[in-house]
Amino acid sequence: MGRDLHPTSDDLRLVFAQESETLNPLGDDLLPWLVLAIGAALAVGTTLALVRPREDPDGNDLPRPPLSRSIVMIVLGTIASIWGLGSLLT
Numbered sequence: 001m002g003r004d005l006h007p008t009s010d011d012l013r014l015v016f017a018q019e020s021e022t023l024n025p026l027g028d029d030l031l032p033w034l035v036l037a038i039g040a041a042l043a044v045g046t047t048l049a050l051v052r053p054r055e056d057p058d059g060n061d062l063p064r065p066p067l068s069r070s071i072v073m074i075v076l077g078t079i080a081s082i083w084g085l086g087s088l089l090t
Contacts, residue, residue: 032087039080046073 027033046065053064 029088032084034084035080036084036088039077039082039084041077043074043077043081046070046077050074 049065050067050070054061057063
């Protein structure tokens, strides 16, 4: 008789291997883009909060953000942004 029409496990592995190379809707470099975006947002947002604090703080809000914590957040955001950008450029 002829060949069996049901796919074997080798056939299925080949099909899934071919599809996995082409099927990536979010791109191959999603993580570096996310790290760049979140790091830049952290650094820029914290810097802006230090430069221009709220004019009328409500209730339990501080008049200015704590300086030491803000500097740590700016440094971490900058490091993450540089890492994300470096990963995208290499």
